[in-house]
Amino acid sequence: MDAATAFPYGLRVLVVDDDPTWLKILEKMLRKCSYEVTTCGLARVALDILRERKNKFDIVISDVNMPDMDGFKLLEHIGLEMDLPVIMMSIDGETSRVMKGVQHGACDYLLKPVRMKELRNIWQHVYRKKMHEVKEIEGHDSCDDLQILRNGFEGLDDKSLFMRSDSDTMRKRKDFVNAVNQIGFDKVGPKKILDLMNVPGLTRENVASHLQKYRLYLSRLQKQNEERILGAARQDFSHKGTSENLNLRSSFQEQPSNIPNGYPHASQNIQTQANMQDSQLEDTKSTVPLPLPDKKEVYMEGDGRDFSDVKPSLMDCIKSTSLALTCTVDSISVQLSDSGTTSADGDLKFSSVDGLSSIKNCCFDQINSQGPLRPSQEPSIIGCTELASLPDDQPGYPYPLQGVSFDNIPLSSFDFSHYNDATMILSGLQNNWYDDDLEFSSETMDYPLIDGRLFA
DNA sequence: GATCGTATCT
DNA sequence: AAGATACGAT
Numbered sequence: 001m002d003a004a005t006a007f008p009y010g011l012r013v014l015v016v017d018d019d020p021t022w023l024k025i026l027e028k029m030l031r032k033c034s035y036e037v038t039t040c041g042l043a044r045v046a047l048d049i050l051r052e053r054k055n056k057f058d059i060v061i062s063d064v065n066m067p068d069m070d071g072f073k074l075l076e077h078i079g080l081e082m083d084l085p086v087i088m089m090s091i092d093g094e095t096s097r098v099m100k101g102v103q104h105g106a107c108d109y110l111l112k113p114v115r116m117k118e119l120r121n122i123w124q125h126v127y128r129k130k131m132h133e134v135k136e137i138e139g140h141d142s143c144d145d146l147q148i149l150r151n152g153f154e155g156l157d158d159k160s161l162f163m164r165s166d167s168d169t170m171r172k173r174k175d176f177v178n179a180v181n182q183i184g185f186d187k188v189g190p191k192k193i194l195d196l197m198n199v200p201g202l203t204r205e206n207v208a209s210h211l212q213k214y215r216l217y218l219s220r221l222q223k224q225n226e227e228r229i230l231g232a233a234r235q236d237f238s239h240k241g242t243s244e245n246l247n248l249r250s251s252f253q254e255q256p257s258n259i260p261n262g263y264p265h266a267s268q269n270i271q272t273q274a275n276m277q278d279s280q281l282e283d284t285k286s287t288v289p290l291p292l293p294d295k296k297e298v299y300m301e302g303d304g305r306d307f308s309d310v311k312p313s314l315m316d317c318i319k320s321t322s323l324a325l326t327c328t329v330d331s332i333s334v335q336l337s338d339s340g341t342t343s344a345d346g347d348l349k350f351s352s353v354d355g356l357s358s359i360k361n362c363c364f365d366q367i368n369s370q371g372p373l374r375p376s377q378e379p380s381i382i383g384c385t386e387l388a389s390l391p392d393d394q395p396g397y398p399y400p401l402q403g404v405s406f407d408n409i410p411l412s413s414f415d416f417s418h419y420n421d422a423t424m425i426l427s428g429l430q431n432n433w434y435d436d437d438l439e440f441s442s443e444t445m446d447y448p449l450i451d452g453r454l455f456a
Numbered sequence: 457g458a459t460c461g462t463a464t465c466t
Numbered sequence: 467a468a469g470a471t472a473c474g475a476t
Contacts, residue, residue, distance in 0.1 A: 191459060209469050
């Protein structure tokens with residue numbers, strides 16, 4: 001048996017989950033994949049194991065919610081102390097958490113119940129990572145063995161894979177994103193970023209070029225997210241369709257602002273108010289800058305849909321579905337900077353497969369901790385610093401989240417990607433009011449970060 | 457002239 | 467596909 005066929009077999013996996021049942025299930029499934037499995041019920045113990053047996057594992061799969069140590073903390077430690085791909089998993093697909101995981105360096109995020117296929121494919125993370133390292137060392141990518149390897153397993157889905165990059169690249173990347181987020185998307189420019197980054201060899205042109213790609217990247221990501229959110233919403237429903245009942249009050253509002261040249265992520269804001277009827281949750285209010293592809297073509301590219309369609313489409317949605325999840329939307333108002341205001345008021349009840357759980361994810365699941373809440377100061381600034389540098393426990397920390405305010409929502413879980421995602425959630429909902437024929441594809445959940453090669 | 461955004465080249 | 471460069475606009 002050559003290396004190509006042998007590779008995934010015996011992959012050394014460390015599974016961390018406080019729930020012994022899940023641990024057993026996962027162990028069994030992973031064994032079925034011919035992986036070498038070690039299980040662990042405590043994150044701290046997992047860390048000890050990993051420290052003691054350095055280089056004895058290829059990949060870690062860890063639950064997010066664990067009593068002794070947060071999955072993210074574990075992820076952080078692993079990221080700092082050793083270079084292992086980490087897959088996070090949790091029972092819910094709450095977007096901010098997924099993004100948090102990814103932002104912290106998780107190479108994938110699985111939703112429980114985890115499927116066999118997803119586990120079967122985890123080797124790819126290891127492979128990709130190795131491949132990446134080889135590339136960086138050799139400077140070129142002609143690694144025959146790995147190439148064979150790659151071809152040997154090309155049949156499996158090849159998406160959803162990316163890896164953490166090297167520290168130098170990583171730093172610059174972080175600095176860049178931080179700079180962008182600090183400055184704000186509508187005011188950002190190569191020069192400002194350059195000054196903020198303060199990297200010796202870097203030229204303004206470098207940054208400008210990068211920024212161009214970055215913007216492109218974001219619009220791509222936006223689209224991807226849109227699709228994924230729709231898919232995830234579908235899955236949520238198929239899983240736990242009838243148990244939730246929530247009341248949603250939302251108002252979409254785009255602030256008139258100076259959009260210099262029609263950037264996708266210019267200054268439009270969405271404002272959403274939502275509250276859950278049947279729970280302890282309090283009202284939440286959020287303002288998320290909404291990236292729009294174009295002033296006119298809101299959300300859906302090329303088909304000319306805009307907010308003015310919301311009401312009729314929403315009604316269509318109401319009529320066309322009969323699911324238990326109920327959502328009440330009693331105000332939708334949209335102000336397009338150049339076309340006045342369109343608003344729909346009333347007590348629109350709708351049940352929707354799509355989007356609802358996303359809304360829930362966006363607003364409700366995060367009530368417990370609270371970030372510093374600030375009314376939007378300026379329209380349209382997204383993001384904030386990199387998650388890792390967001391101090392969860394520093395109340396007074398000036399989150400660079402101008403234009404974004406999430407009442408009762410932990411801003412600690414907010415970052416640039418999340419911004420993007422939160423936006424997508426809302427636009428996803430928006431889309432759901434129109435689209436009803438999207439296929440879910442959980443197998444290819446991918447949350448790409450900026451490619452490692454930026455600034456490489 | 458500096459800086460920007462975009463298109464194009466490598 | 468990412469980064470560099472060229473170039474016109476502000």
